[in-house]
Structure formats: C-alpha cells, structure tokens
Amino acid sequence: MALAGPRLTWSLAALLPLVFLGVFFAWPVAAIVALGLGEGGVWPALGDPGTWSLVGFTLGQAAAATVLALVAGLPVAFLLARCRVRGTGLVRAAVMVPFVLPTVVVGLAFRALWPDGGVLPIVLANAFFNVAVVARTVGGLWAKVDRRAEDAARALGASRLRAFTSVVLPALGPAIGSAASVVFLFCATSFGVVLVLGGARYRTLETEIYLRTVELFDLSGAAALSLLQFAAVLAVLLVGGAARRRREKALPLRVEVRRRPVGGEWGVVAAAWLVIGALLVPVVGLVVRSLSTQDGWSLAGYRALAGTGDRGTLAVTGWQAAAQSLRTATDATVVALVVGVVSAVVLVGLRRHGSWFAETLDTALMLPLGVSAVTVGFGYLITMDALPGDFRTSPLLVPLAQALVVTPLIVRIVLPVLRAVDERLRQAAATLGASPWRVWREVDLPLASRSLVAAAGFGFVVALGEFGATSFLARPDAPTLPVVIARLMSRPGELNSQLAYAACALLMVVTTAAVLLIERLRVPSGGEF
C-alpha cells in the first residue's frame, strides 16, 4: 500500500496537465482533423502538386534557416561556454533578445530592411530568432564538456582544429542535434514572420492553413495541411527527444573554467561578436524606422499610439491594445506556470518511480510547441462553444491558447533544475518530519525559485508576442498589440505603418527589459533555452 500511495498521488497530479492538454490542445486539433477527414478534402489536397511545393518550400526554408542558425550560433556558444573575455554578459543577453521578440515585430524589422520581402529575409528572420536556441543549448553542454579530452588529443598530436572535429564536436553532438530539431520545428511552423515577409507569394504550410481558413474558407483543405504538418512535427519531436535523452545520459561532466582565448580562438570570438552585431541590425533598424517619417525624424508614430490609426483602422487605441496585451499575457503566464510546474513536478516524481508514462507525458507536453498555433486557434473556434457558457466569447480564451504555447517552455526551464535536486535531500527532509507537500515547499521550491521566476518572465514575454493563435481568437474590440500591428500593416496609410513601427518598438522595449531581468536571475545550469 505504501507504494500504491505515491503512485496514486502522482497519477492524480498528472491529471491537471493531461486535462489541460486534452481539452485545450488534443480536442481542438482532433476536431480540425476530423473536419478535414469528414469533408473528404484530404486526398485531393494530398494529390495536389501545389501542396507538395508548399511542403517543399516549408521544409527548405526551415532547413536553410536551421543551418544558418547553427553556423551563427556555434561561435556564440563557444564564446559563452569557454571564453573569459569582457562583455560576455552583454552577449548572453543580446543573443536572447531576438528569441523573445514577437514574430510580427521581427517580420516588420526585416521588412524595414527588405521592403519587398522575399525568400532571403524569411530565412534570415527565422535564423535570427533561433541563434539563441543554438547558443544556449550547445553552450550549456559545451561549458561542461571535460576540456582534458581535448587536451589529450592535442598532446597526442592533433591540431587545434582536428581536436575540435574529432573530440569536441562528437561530444557536442547530442546538444547540436537537440538544438537543430527544436530550431527546425520553430522555423517550419513560423507564422508571423512568413506572413509579414512572404505575403501571398511565399507561403508555408502554416500561412497557407491561415489563408485557406480565413480568406478562402477551405476548411477541409486547411485540415489536410494541418494533418500533414502534424505528422512532420511529430517526427521531428521524436528525433529531438531521442537526442535529449542521450544528452541526459551523458557521461560525467564537470563545470569547466572559462579562460582567455588563445591563437585561432580569437577568430571564433570575432565571429561571435560579428553574429551579435548582425543580430542587432534589425533591432536598430526597427527603432530607426519607427522614428523616421517622410519629413525627417519624428515621434509621430509614438504619439499616434493614443489614437486608433488612420481614419479609425483600429477599434481601440494603441495604448488600450497595449493594456490588453499585458492583461492577457499575465493571465496566460499564471495558467502556464500552474500547469507547467505541476507537470515538471509530476515528471520528476514519476521518473523516480521509473515509468514509460513519464516519457510519454514529457513528449506530449512538447507537442503544442510544434503544432501550428493557427490550427489550435482554429480548433478552438469550432470546439469551445461546446464548453459551458460558450467559451468562445470568454476573455480567458486567448490566455488559454497562449498558455498552451508557453507551458512547454516553462517545463523545459524548470524540469532540469528540479531533476538536479538530489533525491536524498528530499529524503532527509522527510525523515525530519516533512510531509511530501512540505518537502516540496521546503526543498524543491526554494531551490527552483530562481528558475521559476525566470520561467515566469520568459513565459510572459512569449505570451506577449504570441500571434498565431491570438490573431484567430482575439475579439475585434479587444486585440493585443501584435494583432494590432498586423492589422495596421495590412492597411495603407503612412500613419498606420508609423504607428505599427512605434508599437513594435514598444513591444521590443518591454521584452528586452524582461530578458535583462531574467538574465540577472538565471541560475548557471538552469534550463535548456
């Protein structure tokens, strides 16, 4: 009975994330799939060569962006993990800013540089987002790879480059694989960037689903594409999950001391700084664009935030949208924190008892990251009216959709920290009279508190910029800033675009401030992102 007790408790606790995932993810997605299959539009869509050229473009641009992000991210990872040079803290924060910038903002920032859009800015923008993922994930492992193996190779006559390719690179393999799969996933399902930069010419599965649903009302076609995307995402997640497990099983690591670069390493450091410089170009470009009008420098865009755009393009003022954004993101963060932390605790607890269920839950929690937010948003529209009190008009609808996107990130940040807590520390507390709940409060919570705050800040920022699902679900009279920006850009008028750039700059300031705050709180070994 003593064994059945904890098992039962864990299973009950697992209900919360399972119900959350079931109601707000699996059900809507399943409804979309059923809709697609039911109307028989799947096979024609799969037989259409246009579909496959869409798939080709989606995967092609994602692959290109992934390679670019890897090439740009590795020097930064080296700089962060191994080098003791001035300004590393600045690099750490600077590389993180693009990752949390709202997609619409990034799309607009690149449009400020390439007004006509095109394939190149799409690939660049997607890579721009994800340099941080590579730098963080790979850098995190790199900082712990035993330098002595490299030294041994050098002592055996390997050149610095040879030692890197034959010793360091294989050791980093799991992290590189894991980062690549996550980046690929993000790029393949990237929505805001492609919509803003590609327009109607360059379409990925994600934007096509959106266009077919919203503009063409081709629901079965959209559902067919959703299915296709879902299959691809699942495949990538499984590959990434395998890489992650290999990393967690990795042999003894130790925290390596960072030291001053020598010789050719300075070249790598220079490359890293170059990458950081390149990352700043769109950011600065955006600010410059928000301040310049046809008549020279002006704050007109910022002043316009108090209004509703050119001839009432918007239903609300810029500031009202900003306030709505803050409210929504706060609600989403609270929901995601509760679900994410419970999930992480359950995963840690279940793993202690050793269970395939934990593995499954772990992967299931990552699924929302990869499934088109557009699909989810669309799914909400056709399912949520079945919930009591017509959920479609509930002010909680948007926060719940955003929470779905944020939860996996929170799990990935908090879980490694909780897993690193020695089980015997909990046992020590238990023998001193602490009940399981008290153990959690006295041991896990304090040890994970910094990563919890970081996760909350991170989740808040991501919710603030969420565009895919929000654009579907936000009511016209209560849009968030990203929705407002997209609407402004789709309408003509100098004031509209000026206002859009100003709103982008505003979002950027908020997210950058949040990132800097998170950086101060970050524990050295915490989290994957």
Next chain:
Amino acid sequence: MSLELNGISVRYGAVAAVSEVGLTVGDGEVVALLGPSGCGKSTLLRAVAGLEVPSAGVVSWDGVDLAGTPVHRRGFGLVFQDGQLFPHRDVAGNVAFGLRMQRVEREARRKRVDELLELVGLGGYQRRKVTELSGGEQQRVALARALAPRPRLLLLDEPLSALDRALRESLAVDLARVLREAGATALVVTHDHDEAFTLADRVAVMSAGRIRQVGPPAQVWRSPVDVEVARFLGCGKVLGAEAAQRLVGVSARVGLRATALRVDPDGPLEAEVLERVHRRDHVRLLVRLLRSDAGSGGGAGVDAGGAGVGARGEASAGAASDAADSAGPVGGEVGAVADVGRGGAGSAGTKAGAGGRGGGAEAGAGAGAGAGAGAGGVASSGAGAGAGGVGAGEFEAVAPVAAPPGPGDRVRLAVDPDGVAVIG
C-alpha cells in the same frame, strides 16, 4: 522503546538485496550493521527509515507495525554519507528544520540549535553557509540536524565514509561520545570495523543480504561465527584445529590476523621474511615459517624439511589455482605485498577479497616450486580452508617500525592472542 525487525526481505525485481533479516535495537542501544559494499546493509537501513518497502517482513517499533507509517511520521532521524544539507539554509536553519516541522517555538528552537551545535563542537557556527563548511563540519551539522528533533531512533548510513582517514578516526570518537551523551538509540551502517567497534554496543555482521552474526564487538571480534565473517574481520589466514593446536595452542579452527604473529627475539617460531611493507604504525611482513619450538607436536608439524612435499602437492595445486584467479602480484613488488598486508579485510576495509587472493598467488608459486615451505599440516590446513588469504606455509606478521627485518632475514616470532580469532 525498541526497534524490531522480523523476517525483512527487500527485492529489486529478481534481485534479493536483503533476505529474511531479524534484528532488535533496544532503548539507548547503538547497533552497527557491518558488512562489505553491496551486502544490503544500506538497503536494510532505508527499509527501516521507510524509504524502501520490504517485500516481506515487519518493521515494528514497540510492537507496532510501521508498514502504514510514512517516512515523515516515523520519527527516525537519518544521516547520509555526504550530509545532504539544505544548501539554501544556513547551519542553524538546517539544524532547526526538524524542529520547525514539529512546530517548536522560535525561542525553544534557537536554544536547542545552540545546544546541539555545542554538542557536535560547532558552537558559534549558526549563521555560516553550509556550502562553505568542510566535509567533517558538514557531517557534524548533519548529525546535529538529525538529533535536534529528538528522534526515537537515529539511522546513520556510512556517516564517516566520505571523509579522509585522519578525520574519520577522530570523528568516530566524537560521534561515539555524542551518541552516548544524547542517549540515542541508533542503527549505524558501515563497512569499516574500526568504526563499528568504536560506535556500537552490538555489531551485526551482514553478508549477501543476510545477518551472519550479532553480538558485542569483543565477542564478534574474538569468535567470528564462520570463515567468511572471520575473513571480513581481517583474518587473512585460517587454520584447521590440528594446525592451530600446533601453532597457537588452541584446539579449534582459528583465523589469524596480521597481528597474530609479532617479531620477538624470544619467540618460539622461526621464519624467513619474504616481503616487507611499511604501514602507518608498524611494518607488515610476509613470512614463511621454518620451525617451531612450541606446540604439542614437539615441532614435528612445523619443522622445515622435505617430508611434507608429497602431502603438499594438493595444497600447492589449490593455491596455484588461486594464483590463476588473480594472476597478478607474483613479482614481489611492493604494491603486491601491500595487498597481501591488507589481507582479508584490512583496517581500511576496501578491496579485501582481491588483496587476499594476491597473497594466495604468491604463496602458490612459492609452494609449487617446492621451495621447502613449512609443515605439511599447516600447509594443508591453509589450503583446506579454501581460497586462502595468504598462501600455504606463508603467514603475515608485524614488526616494529624501528629496524625492521628485510626479505631474506630470519626472524623469531611470538603469537599474540589478540590477533587470533576462534571460529565457530
């Protein structure tokens, strides 16, 4: 106020870590669970704490079955090998943890913390960070933390093993004092018999998941219940009753520790030194016995000579097969001898088996060469005990550090009864 274990078994899948263990720990008594690594002693301790669920048997306190009592309601304190202090709390915060769980008033808590830190010799350490303490200090804090809520029973899992030797020995004495002063009822798990004998009122020797012998330290030390326990308690050489009668004048199977034979100019035994290794406070020798002035056999049994060669054939073969097992230290290098010196279980208590076999290897080689090893009786009894720690005809002995004999020297030896354990 007593712990009672009845038929406890713990299984991990098909592996039985603990089998049908029965043991009682009385009020105020300190019992040591002593055994080699992997013998199941820590698992047993965890079962008592409630951290493992026995597959069979009953853990009871004052006759009440604890099966339904979760860890945190048992009131058993636990000290881990490596402290496991809460890194986010200072020393006082760690020690006060159990008191807070009991909702003890702040002022009373403070007094109790001060009292315990004084007891473990860390007065004034209240506000120190635990991450900045040395290993020994951390263990003292862990001990104070476990004692603070006045546990009904204190469980110590290898409490000193993570410390270096000098610290371990001084802390063992301190720990014994603290346990007595606190009047603690305690169960200590250790693989180190010095530690067990320092701390415990009774010692339970465990092997392969079972308790082999329970008794007061002196009794266990002097009369191990079987050969395996004797070997674990440092007897590198086991003699049959007949040989024991001739050599040490005891008509029973005996185990000899290295200290059983001491260099003594007036001693009755004569031996040739084969190897020598310096230890901390003595010199350890590997010797081959040549002749004995003592024993009822009037020296016949231990006399050197060719008469025993035929009889010894078997013994040599047995020892030689031991040699094949370990296949290492035949060259008589110092490293090999050091292993011999450590014998069956040595004071450090590590790698005991391997060390013992090393000795067998060399002895086998020597005897196989027919180099005129000691009495046939001694040789065959050594082989008869199986897998001898030290080979046929060869013995361990100790010499004083000042002017010790070297290889090739002839020495006289006396028997020290403290080094002789009567088996059974």
